[in-house]
Amino acid sequence: xxxxxxxxxxxxxxxxxxxxxxxxxxxxxxxxxxxxxxxxxxxxxxxxxxxxxxxxxxxxxxxxxxxxxxxxxxxxxxxxxxxxxxxxxxxxxxxxxxxxxxxxxxxxxxxxxxxxxxxxxxxxxxxxxxxxxxxxxxxxxxxxxxxxxxxxxxxxxxxxxxxxxxxxxxxxxxxxxxxxxxxxxxxxxxxxxxx
Amino acid sequence: xxxxxxxxxxxxxxxxxxxxxxxxxxxxxxxxxxxxxxxxxxxxxxxxxxxxxxxxxxxxxxxxxxxxxxxxxxxxxxxxxxxxxxxxxxxxxxxxxxxxxxxxxxxxxxxxxxxxxxxxxxxxxxxxxxxxxxxxxxxxxxxxxxxxxxxxxxxxxxxxxxxxxxxxxxxxxxxxxxxxxxxxxxxxxxxxxxx
Numbered sequence: 559x560x561x562x563x564x565x566x567x568x569x570x571x572x573x574x575x576x577x578x579x580x581x582x583x584x585x586x587x588x589x590x591x592x593x594x595x596x597x598x599x600x601x602x603x604x605x606x607x608x609x610x611x612x613x614x615x616x617x618x619x620x621x622x623x624x625x626x627x628x629x630x631x632x633x634x635x636x637x638x639x640x641x642x643x644x645x646x647x648x649x650x651x652x653x654x655x656x657x658x659x660x661x662x663x664x665x666x667x668x669x670x671x672x673x674x675x676x677x678x679x680x681x682x683x684x685x686x687x688x689x690x691x692x693x694x695x696x697x698x699x700x701x702x703x704x705x706x707x708x709x710x711x712x713x714x715x716x717x718x719x720x721x722x723x724x725x726x727x728x729x730x731x732x733x734x735x736x737x738x739x740x741x742x743x744x745x746x747x748x749x750x751x752x753x
Numbered sequence: 754x755x756x757x758x759x760x761x762x763x764x765x766x767x768x769x770x771x772x773x774x775x776x777x778x779x780x781x782x783x784x785x786x787x788x789x790x791x792x793x794x795x796x797x798x799x800x801x802x803x804x805x806x807x808x809x810x811x812x813x814x815x816x817x818x819x820x821x822x823x824x825x826x827x828x829x830x831x832x833x834x835x836x837x838x839x840x841x842x843x844x845x846x847x848x849x850x851x852x853x854x855x856x857x858x859x860x861x862x863x864x865x866x867x868x869x870x871x872x873x874x875x876x877x878x879x880x881x882x883x884x885x886x887x888x889x890x891x892x893x894x895x896x897x898x899x900x901x902x903x904x905x906x907x908x909x910x911x912x913x914x915x916x917x918x919x920x921x922x923x924x925x926x927x928x929x930x931x932x933x934x935x936x937x938x939x940x941x942x943x944x945x946x947x948x
Contacts, residue, residue, distance in 0.1 A: 576932045579796075579930055579932055580776060580778075580929035580930055580931050581775060581777060581798075581929050583775075583776075600775070601798040601800065602798060603796040603810065605895060606895070611894065613798070613808065615799075642945045643945050645945065646945030692890070692893075699800040699806065699808065699898055700801070701800055703894055719932075720931070720932065720935075721931045721932075721935070734775035734929070736771065736774060736915070736916045737771045737774055737914075738915070740916070742775060742918060744929065744937040745940065750840070750842075750935075750936065
């Protein structure tokens, strides 16, 4: 059964880093004027808790980079295990040639601050991001820095600032790309004990 | 039973990005003169396949940052699930006050190119890294860029350029920090099917 968009709940900005702290593969959404796109990105990380800032690698030759520079914003959505095939598919085609959102029947919601297109169905969470222009890092390392201006998550898997991976929410568990279309998902949880 | 250091085998540099592609929490090792340290870092990512380059967030107030700037190098080791408590412990104490490697009985091997201390026992892999000085990114985002100059892995969990997570190597599976000492490990594998 599709997951209703209304299932999402706001995540406090001071908890936003936790959404990608464990290294999930993400979908990067972007739009400028009538053009829009979605790409997969395995390479992202938080860089600051407060204000919440992240870094994500967006190759300078991609259509996404063009839209991000034009709009100064992008979305990060976290696909769950039911979107593994989709994630792999959107990582292997360019949005210059086809509207990948339309091709895959993806419905977006508008981010509350910047209006960035964001994905909810099948996703665990999203982060709406404002690009921080850093031309040198963008050019030399394809690394785009951004401030997270809003975040939300499906409370069945992330609530009150914490992930909860359980047998009953495998479909919403984050996926982590090993390479070549192989992913692990965040199912097996362990807790550190104080030394 | 402790894992013998000799179990490690070289990883081709073109496969180095795959070691951290899926977002594991890592241990950052460093040394300058007689001083040395180990810290935990959840925030790292590849930024380039060839030459293999990575980014890792090392707070400017840490002892590790001081040693990395002094030596121009650091090591990234990937703790397995048996080192969850250790990873949490070294993330919560400063190396200025105590030699954390000695306190926790950690034995290091010297990186083949730069002589950086690296961890093998209980770890899945390591990457020996040469810092690429980027003062602005280091200052504004605590983000340190580096080139990977050598890499190696335990062939029981990473061989021929690929991860293999199985029931018989749970102890070597990478760990991914959710926050607050909660980790997931890379156990449940799924493969994308072409669209």
